[in-house]
Amino acid sequence: MKVVKTLRHKITSHSNIFDDTLQVYRQALTFVVEVMDREFPNLDRWNIKAMTQAMEKLIHATQKNPHPKYMDFDHLFYKFPSYFRRSAIAEAYGILKSHRSRYDKWLKEKEQAEREGRRFKKKPPKLQFRHRAFPVFYKGVMFQRTGDTTAKIKVFHQKDWVWITIRFKGQDLQKRGVINWKENNPSLVKVGKKYFLHISYQKSVALNNTPLSQQKICAVDLGLNQSAVCSIMDVNGTVFARKFINQAKEKDRLYRMTNKLKKAQRQSGYIKAPRYWRRINGLQKQIVNHTAHEIVRFAQDYGADVIVFEYLDHMKMPKGFYGAKRLRFRLHYWRKQGIQQKVTEMAHCQGIRVARVNARNTSQLAFDGTGVVKRKGKKDVCQFSSGKIYHADLNATYNIGARYFLRELRKSTSEREWLSVEAKVPSLARRTQQTLASLISFHQAMCQIGA
Known part of the structure; x- marks a missing residue:
């Protein structure tokens, strides 16, 4: 390409x-x-x-x-x-x-x-x-x-x-x-x-054509508190490395600028405020560029063949979001789009492929297959039904990587074998229910069928 x-x-x-x-x-x-x-x-x-x-x-x-x-x-x-x-x-x-x-x-x-x-x-x-x-x-x-x-x-x-x-x-x-x-x-x-x-x-540039059995991927979750959380995984579900990427200083400045902008608009009505927007856009660009460079560098350091993101759907504004909170939600969505686009351009220059998977329930389901998680205090911490406390975005990266491998394994598995495995692992029937535990169970079921 x-x-x-x-x-x-x-x-x-x-x-x-x-x-x-x-x-x-x-x-x-x-x-x-x-x-x-x-x-x-x-x-x-x-x-x-x-x-x-x-x-x-x-x-x-x-x-x-x-x-x-x-x-x-x-x-x-x-x-x-x-x-x-x-x-x-x-x-x-x-x-x-x-x-x-x-x-x-x-x-x-x-x-x-x-x-x-x-x-x-x-x-x-x-x-x-x-x-x-x-x-x-x-x-x-x-x-x-x-x-x-x-x-x-x-x-x-x-x-x-x-x-x-x-x-x-x-x-x-x-x-x-x-x-x-x-x-x-x-x-x-x-x-x-x-x-x-x-x-x-x-x-x-020729993108890498590594066989699935030898692939390493960098699964990325673009979170709310953290700019990005990355995990290096292989087809067996083994996690080799993790990385948390955040720009606390830039985000603090960004939130202060959005608050100032909304305060000025409340006092003077709707104003364009180019000085505020110039600083807001500059901070947005800095966060996007730094996050994208860190993701690609992390993938290169561990020899990842594919970088996997969640598919970003159309922006849907939650109910009850007004003023500065509404503006910050929009900026966050635009930032996610910018990061994915920047990483795609940089990764292709290095011959690394980029893939996207269904985003539904990646953060809501525990990677160990125990069901829906509960958020605890801070938005980036969750509790499994077993009582385990874990980082929500890190949990999501495991599920993102597992969904990518299950999708690719589905293409190379015959219909007869897949139905046999699906009978033993019911979570494979729906992509929105697939987790890291589903990937591990898939390999165990395939070994039983082969034996």
């Missing part, structure tokens, strides 16, 4: 000179989106290559096409580079296709509500014509590297498209892990008042 990493290089030689380029590109994108929405009511039969050819015939004059339908494009965007034009068409195609799919989904939800006699209040999605898009500079014709930290790019300056030489901060490719990777076309991105070159690197 292909994996991609993007490195950010800060441009140190220029800043405001790129404003006109960004403005012209976004205006051209708006023009293209409006034309495409008007001319192509159905995008199902179009691909990006055919759409680019069709749009250029509509907006760009050539010797073979001297009078396009929308001649205003060449007048409004004089000497507009052809590669920028094709980049805008490709981006407009993605924008419009995304809007159409969201609108079709809204229609289906509306029809479903009407059939069931429910009141449907959800508003239809609207197509946005203005976007904060950033142009891609194609190598050779728009971007020419002249050194490790210097390059020439073509920009719109003083009402003309000219080449300028820029300097940018370099990156240690070996430290970033992209040495000998293929370098793609850079994008010009504005963050605040600074400009950066985002250069992506790609490489074909």
